[in-house]
Amino acid sequence: xxxxxxxxxxxxSKSFRGLRAVADxxxxxxxxxxxxLIGPNGAGKTTLFNLIAGTxxxxxxxxxxxxxxxxxxxxxxxxxxxxxxxxxIVKPFADMSVLDNVMVGGFRGxxxxxxxxxxxxxxxxxxxxxxxxHRPAASLTLPDRKKLEVARALATQPRLLLLDEVMAGLRxxxxxxxxxxFQRLNEEQSVTILLxxxxxxxxxxLAQRVYVLHHGVIIAQGTxxxxxxxxxxxxxxxxxxxx
Amino acid sequence: MNDLLALFTEASPRPRNALLxxxxxxxxxxxxxxxYLLSLMILVLYFAFVGQAWNIMMGLCGQLSLGHALYVGLxxxxxxxxxxxxxxxxxxxxxxxxxxxxxMATLIGWLAFRFGIAGTYFALLTIAFAEFSRIGFDHxxxxxxxxxxxxxxxxxGTTDWLNLRGHPRMFYFxxxxxxxxxxxxxxxxxxxxxxxxxxxxxxxxxxxRAAGVDTFRYKMIAIQISAALxxxxxxxxxxxxNNLFPExxxxxxxSIEIILAPIxxxxxxxxxxxxxxxxxxxxxxxxxxxxxxxxxxxxxxKQILYGVALGLSIMFMPHGVWPGIARRFGxxxxxxxxxx
Numbered sequence: 377x378x379x380x381x382x383x384x385x386x387x388x389s390k391s392f393r394g395l396r397a398v399a400d401x402x403x404x405x406x407x408x409x410x411x412x413l414i415g416p417n418g419a420g421k422t423t424l425f426n427l428i429a430g431t432x433x434x435x436x437x438x439x440x441x442x443x444x445x446x447x448x449x450x451x452x453x454x455x456x457x458x459x460x461x462x463x464x465i466v467k468p469f470a471d472m473s474v475l476d477n478v479m480v481g482g483f484r485g486x487x488x489x490x491x492x493x494x495x496x497x498x499x500x501x502x503x504x505x506x507x508x509x510h511r512p513a514a515s516l517t518l519p520d521r522k523k524l525e526v527a528r529a530l531a532t533q534p535r536l537l538l539l540d541e542v543m544a545g546l547r548x549x550x551x552x553x554x555x556x557x558f559q560r561l562n563e564e565q566s567v568t569i570l571l572x573x574x575x576x577x578x579x580x581x582l583a584q585r586v587y588v589l590h591h592g593v594i595i596a597q598g599t600x601x602x603x604x605x606x607x608x609x610x611x612x613x614x615x616x617x618x619x
Numbered sequence: 620m621n622d623l624l625a626l627f628t629e630a631s632p633r634p635r636n637a638l639l640x641x642x643x644x645x646x647x648x649x650x651x652x653x654x655y656l657l658s659l660m661i662l663v664l665y666f667a668f669v670g671q672a673w674n675i676m677m678g679l680c681g682q683l684s685l686g687h688a689l690y691v692g693l694x695x696x697x698x699x700x701x702x703x704x705x706x707x708x709x710x711x712x713x714x715x716x717x718x719x720x721x722x723m724a725t726l727i728g729w730l731a732f733r734f735g736i737a738g739t740y741f742a743l744l745t746i747a748f749a750e751f752s753r754i755g756f757d758h759x760x761x762x763x764x765x766x767x768x769x770x771x772x773x774x775x776g777t778t779d780w781l782n783l784r785g786h787p788r789m790f791y792f793x794x795x796x797x798x799x800x801x802x803x804x805x806x807x808x809x810x811x812x813x814x815x816x817x818x819x820x821x822x823x824x825x826x827x828r829a830a831g832v833d834t835f836r837y838k839m840i841a842i843q844i845s846a847a848l849x850x851x852x853x854x855x856x857x858x859x860x861n862n863l864f865p866e867x868x869x870x871x872x873x874s875i876e877i878i879l880a881p882i883x884x885x886x887x888x889x890x891x892x893x894x895x896x897x898x899x900x901x902x903x904x905x906x907x908x909x910x911x912x913x914x915x916x917x918x919x920x921k922q923i924l925y926g927v928a929l930g931l932s933i934m935f936m937p938h939g940v941w942p943g944i945a946r947r948f949g950x951x952x953x954x955x956x957x958x959x
Contacts, residue, residue: 429829455831463829469822471887480819483812484831492812532831 380443382407382568383459383536388427388437389592390420397423399592400437405536410562410569412583412600416612420592421572422464425538428570429461430454441536455484460534462525464541464572468513474500475509477524481531492531499530503557519546523554530561537561539571543578555581576604588612645795649788657787663900664794665855670880670892671801672848677878678887679805679814680841681821683742686749688873690720690846693752694853695863699770700762702782702858709783709858716850723748724846728839746871753869762863770861783858790859797855798893801848805889808844817841821887849877883932885939894940902928 381404390398398420405411413421426432428439430451439447441457449457460481469477478499482492500506503523508516513524522542529537539558543551555578561567562582573579579586579600586603588596590612596603603609649657669691676682697719698712707715727748731741757765771784778785783793808814816837819827828834857863867873884895906921906928936943 431825431829450833451825451828452831452833455829461829463826467823467826467829469819469826471822472818476815476818480815480827480832481830483815487812489810489812489815492815528826528830 379406381405382409382442383428383570384438384440385424385428386438386440388424388434388439390423390427390432390434396592398427398434398589401589401592401594403587403594403597405568405570407535407568408562408566410558410571410582410584412579412586413570413572413589414574414579414586414603415589419589421589422540423592424589425461425540425572428454429459429538455532455534458533458535459538460529460532460536461538462522462529462540462542464544466518466521466525468516468521468524470512470514472513473509474505474511474513474516474524474527477513478509478527478531481528484532495531495533496527499527502530502561503527504553519550522546526554526557530567534567536568536570539569539573541572541574543573543575546575548577551575551578554578558582642799649791654787657791659900659904661787661791661794661859663896664791664798665852665859666877666880666896666899667893668794668798668801668855669849669852669877670884670896671798671805672845672852673878674881674886674888674892675805675808675817675848676841676845678881678891679808679821680817680838682838682841683738684745684842684845684874685742685871685878686745686747686874687845687849687877688869688871689723689745689749689752690849691853691856691873691877692749692756692863692865692868693720693723694850695857695868696756696762696768696853697850698854699768699857699863703768703770704761708781709854710781713851713854716854717847720846720850720853721843724842725839728842732835732838746874749869749871749874753865756865756869759865765865768863770858772861787859790855793855797851802889802893804844804848809889813837813840818887879929881939883929883939885941888939888941888945890945891939891941894944898940 383405385401385403387400387402388398389396389400401420401424403411403413413424415421423432427434430446430449430453433448437447438445441459444457446454446457469480475493475496478496479489479492481499482495486492497506500509503526505520505523505527508520513521516524522545526539526542543554546554558569559582562569569582571582583600586598586600587594588603588606588609595612596606596609598606648660652660669687673684673687676684694716697716698709701707701712701715702709727744730736731744736744756762762768773779773784776786778789780789783789808817816827816832819830819832820834820837824834856868880895880899881892882895883898884893885891903925906924910921932940
């Protein structure tokens, strides 16, 4: 029996003033999977995320989520469809408290402040940052702001979570806390995850499958073990000297 | 409605009781104060109200309007014209004024938010609409053009609530009701989904969108609420002052006057516009008194001193007076939510 993938990105392309940032990229994420998207800086990973999340509309290609065509929908509509995303360059609501930041996500599909607060508390607890809830977001350290991005996306109760380099800049122990939080979310709440990540420690621990993007083109895919043995990947990404 | 009730049941008792005492004092005040003080109190309440209206759009949602006199003017002229030409009660005139102003706000909002006119460019757009309304009304002879539009004045001995004609005490109660209503509306908004969405848009629009906020829709709601409230201020203005001149009511200076109270009091705070309005009126009247007592008669000196005081206030309290007061008395939001 074949099931439809939860997320099906089919041959999407995006150019900026003639520069092809993403070229005919295709990837699939099945329900319950954790998939990583890796590649060198400037490979087009964040652009591909933006195409999925509705921040940008693709020039060509189709994005389907749960069988539904979501190509070109606005970001808030994509969120309403069940995709939560974080930003690589963190975007906290600086003048609001941590709890209020996450509550904004908690209002997705429901207008009750108490429900939103409850969802926010759950999301903050999952990331072990409940103690920080009354702090103004502007006062957080960068690692905590990264976690805040995740908590806000989680509070929207997504079926698919897009994580854009949330481990960057974290200490190894913090990375492990984050990895465990994602594992729990994936196993206990069956949240499907697609993550862009440079921290290979996290990729190896989390991802069941890996896509490698280079110059906007998917050049390899497979299990983490397979991908790290691929000659093209080693050359383009992990560095020729790794060979 | 439950949320509105929660404002009273959930708020910690000390500030809540203080507010109820303040409201009771304000209701009883007309029995105790003379005409002069009454007229000052009306001014304070008027600016607290219209400042609150502006605050919803700028303080909560981050959309800077420098042309709010537009809605004051449109609201004033709508209700005044309907009363003068057709004898329509200002209460229905308020409804018409709200409709006109919301329609105008929808047009401005649609133009700005659909075509990505944001920040200072948005502010310029609001000025432009106020300015061409001023010029348009100068030539709008049905409501008197640049010569002004005057409402029938009656003996102040009678009080006609239906037509809002009569003693200033009536206007005092009307202003008190408006200011209290706007205060409660803002308090309710701040706790509602819309309030959270407004502040999210103010702080980071792209992140708000990613968190599921239909930013176009919520910016529209903010500007519409703000315009609707300001329309009521316009109706109040028309029936209180009885004369309308396009050069005055749509004037850029009026738009600035509206935003001073929330800026001095604290943009985006619930109490800022109220405290700001009280302080500014006190400052203005205090300066007049002071100069009179000192026997100084230098034209423009009062305005200079007023400007210096505003400048100093903004230099030393860029977030307004309220945040400092809130910290001093432990009324900050964080402390209130700590138990939850």
